[in-house]
Amino acid sequence: MGRNRLAEERSPYLLLHAEDPVDWRPWGDAALEEARQAGKPIFLSIGYSTCHWCHVMHRESFLDADVARWLNEHFIPIKVDREEHPDVDEFYMTAVQAMTGEGGWPLTVFLTPEGLPFYGGTYFPKTRRFGRIGLLELLPRIVELWRTRPEDVRRVAENARRGLRSLFAFEARPLEEGLVDEAYRALRREYDPVHGGFGTAPKFPLAHRLLFLLRYGAEKKEPEATVMAAESLRKMAAGAIRDHLGGGWMRYATDRAWRVPHFEKMLYDQALLLYALAEAAAATGEATFRDLAEETVAYVFERLGAPEGAFYTAEDADVDGVEGAYYLFTPEEVRAVLGEEDGALFSAAYDIGSPGPIEGKSAPNLMRFEPKALQDRFGLSEAALFQRLETARKRLRAYREARHRLFVDRKILSGPNGLMIAALARAGELLGRPAWVARAEAAYRFVRERLTGDDGTLYVRYIDGERKNIATLDDVAALAWGALELFFAAQAPAYLEEARRWVAYADARFRAPEGGYRHTAAAGPGGVSVRKAADGAIPSGNALLAFVRAHLVRLLGRPEDAEALEALFTAFGGRAFARPAEHAFLLAARLVVEGSGAEVVIVGEREHPATAALVRATREGYRPHTFVLVRPPAGPEAEAWDRALPDTAAMRPVGGRPAAYVCRRMVCRAPVTDPDALRAALAEAT
Structure with a gap:
């Protein structure tokens, strides 16, 4: 079989299709011009390398000679890696969702x-099944429709274009004071009190909603919000959506109870769940959440860590065409590896039944784990039970890795790396892990050096020395968030300047005249610009930018930042009013500026024991909207602080001792040098 026009691409997903009989073109001006010159419709297929159903459609249809004949003769077939072209994916995904009410990957669009x-x-299957029309039935229909009724087709396309334009021409209205509370009430209505999370099935982690609940609970003194977030994380951690042998989190569950996962692991999910776990550890004091954060970081460093310091995109779900085969076991297989007694113990603890719920097999989970019952059944002490299970997990993991090895997509993407930088910085700060902060700094350096052009332009992806495709708003906003969290975690004012730089970059390239920010600098086909603040699997770029800008308003007190933030809120106020739960992260940004948090500036050498004691006093309890800044009293570093945060320039130690200034919107109390006095001042201020 020959190689098609994808053979020169570097995307792992496109290279998977380089030997298809379909004469795929990569997305670009050349393919679009060819379609215009030939007067042929475009068959657009969008997917990504770790997508199970993308692989299924590949095997069934795109390797099939009959399907290829139809596509090659009658269409211009274009294949897109959604992670390389988030702009193309976002536009056509929105269009298909508007036309059909469904979305997902592979995305198949006729243009x-x-x-x-x-x-x-x-x-779409090759032939009709699952209640879906097959390609060998659909393609001839589209060809005949285009041949006999092209004007009708163009009329449908024009109506779709108008519908998309109206979809993004929504009402501007100020965010009302009670909208944050309404978002909480909406999430409470959607909350699953039995299994945690939101809704029924399929069920996604939606860690940004959990973050909103944790912060809302702290800000509003609403313990139920904290319980909902913490219990959701506990239930997910017990379920099969967590990899109990190797760490890390699957993308979603196909059932309500988290027992049947969709097995791919995405960098962005690891990032957002790590951030939520770190905040849950701070909010509840539970060691479980710290342990889960440690486990998540260990997985990310081991499997997704790039040697240059940044992070790869994802780990695949399939082995030899079977989704989840790497993760699944039968009781017989477990006994063969562990022996009869340990095999029976592990299967009882980790819900390895016969038959299991996934093609007769099971993914290990702790949903039915009852330690006392297992101690009694196997005659073990509590310590012996957990030691035996730990040993069993290690042996099964070694067996699993010898049995198969999963494909890792080694693209380095600016946006997901921005999310992981933010998560590592925040988790490192909250959990006292400076090595995580250092790794976040290394990843940030990589993005600045390898994914940013000489003119400052940010790009989407990097592979083997090549950066490609200009970044979207989501990518830029994620990097701004990463820089902001590094500022707090590393206490380096250069990162605050970086966050401001990314916000200015978004202002210059993505700000829409009608309010808010566009997903891309240029409009899409038909002059349509995607503009939204609703969250999906990750927070939207507009919501991330609002979150960062809210911090800048608090830190810098510049009227232009406050005005820009309020304009952003107003641009999406109508949509947020209609669907508050879908705008949870935008409203989390609102909490930053509306909340009771203080700014604490500690002036002293960072290594001084008295400085450390003051910092420890600020870490007691969970104050997500209190900013802690530690600036040196003199020297070049102090001058950098003066430039980045001029309001701190006059702050000095008191009587030669490190001093803490507790401020509200940079209106400050008298400085204190005693940790107990700082605790009292914080209690009064927040």
Whole structure:
């Protein structure tokens, strides 16, 4: 079999299709111009390398000679890696969701030669099944429709274009004072009190919603919000969505109880769950959440860590075409590895039943774990039980890794790396892990050096020395968040300047005249610009930018920042009012500026014991909206602080001792040098 036009690409996903009989073109001006010149419709297929159903459609249809014949003769077939082209994916995903009410990957879209969508869906089988029309039935219909009724097709495409424009032409209205409370009430209505999380199935972690609940609970003194977030994390951690042998988190569960996961592991999920786990550890004091954060970081460093310091994109779900085969066991297989007694113990503890719920097999989980019952059944003390299970986990993990090795997509993406930088910095700060902060700094350096052009332009992805495709708002906002969290974790004012730089970058390239920010600098096909603040699997770029800008308002007190933030809130106020739960992260940004947090500036040498004692006093309890800044009293570092935060320039030690200034919006109390006095001042201020 020959190689098609994808053979020169570097995307692992596109290279998977480089030997298809379909004559795929990569997305770009050349393919679009070819479609216009030929007057042929475009068959657009969007996916990514760790997507199970993308692999299924590949095997069934894109390796099939009959399907390839239809596509090659009658269409311009274009294949897109959604992670390389988030702009293309976002535009056409929004279009298909508007046309059909469903979305997901693989995304399949039929376009006019001008690039306007007129029909689409997700997975299509080769022949009709699962209640879905097959490609060998659908393709001839589309060809005949285009041949006999092209004006009708163009009319449908034009209506789709108008619908998309109206979709993003929503009402501007100020965020009302009680909208944050309404978002909490909406999440409470959606909350699953039995299994945690939100809704029924499929069920996604939605860690940004958990972050909103943790911060809302602390700010509003609403313990139920904290309970909802913490219990969701506990239930997920017990479920099969967590990899109990190797660490890390699957993308989502296909059932309500987290027992049947969709097995791919994405960098962005690890990042957002790490951030939520660190905040849950601070909010509850539970060691479980700290342990889960440690486990997550260990997985990310081992499996997704790039030697240059940044992080790879994802780990695949499939082995030899079977989704989850790497993770699944039968009781017989467990006994063969561990022996009869340890095999029976592990299967009882980790819910390895016969038959299991996934093609007769099971993914280890702790949903039915009852330590006391197992101690009695196997005659073990509590310590012996957990020691035996730990040994069993290690042996099964070694067996699993010898049995298979999962594919890792080694693209380095700016946006997901920004999220992981933010998470490592925040978790390192909250959990006292400076090595995590250092790794976040290394990843940030990589993005600045390898994914940023000489003119300051940020790019989407890096592979083997090549950066490609100009970044979207989501990517830029994620890097701004990463820089902001590094400022707090590393106490280095250069990172505050970096956060401001990324915000200015977004202002210059993405700000929309009608308010808020566009997903891309240029409009999409038909002059349509995607503009939204609702969260998906991750927070939207507008919400992330609002979160960062809210911190800048508090730190710098500049009127232009406050005005820009309020304009951003107002741009999406109508949508947030209609669907508050879907805008949880935007409203988390609102909590930053509305909340009772203080700014604490500790002036002293960082290594001085008295400085450390003051810092420890600020870490007691969970105050997510209190900012702690530690600036040196003199020297070049102090001058850098003066430039970045001029309001701190006059702050000095008191009587030769490190001093803490407790401020509200930079209106400060008299400095204190005693940790108990600092605790009292914080209690009064917050």
